[in-house]
Amino acid sequence: MLDYSKGQVVISKAGRDKGKILIILDTRDDCVYMADGKERKLEKPKEKKKKHIQITNYIDNSLLQKLENAEKINNSDIRKAIEKYMIAMRG
Template sequence: MDSTADISIGQVVKSRAGRDKGRIFLVYGIADEQYVYIVDGDLRRLDSPKKKKIKHLIVFNTVLPEFKEKIENSVKINNSYIRKILEPFNKSF
């Protein structure tokens, strides 16, 4: 998968390359056809999301609709909220 056509905001991804290899992230935004913005609330916070190529990510089928809904409705979220919703994924992967 080298295109953002099948990726949505709130989707759980895992880094397969780079310094953050093996870490779990959430898709925070879509930059263009090859790049997305990812956050994890720890290394990559909401105020400085990481711009990453799709080919460097393992994309899971899990989409967190409550995160997507909050982003689309401009509800204020913080980094601890992101860490909390990613916690089960960090334990299982």
């Protein structure tokens, strides 16, 4: 069973946003709610079935901590977490 965690970076496998990098904000049953801080903002997260996303092993710890503690996050936090992921993947 795959583990879907708040703050985890995922890649869309289907739909108009195929190939886009997003961050999980919340999970419910077979769906996840995600944002990228640009096109898909926190105010209107993308709902997608779990089977339509590819999870990565990357979780932004500072973002995860804020999400778990119900602290305020903004779209800039999401964009920075995605940037960190991109840098980590480049090596």
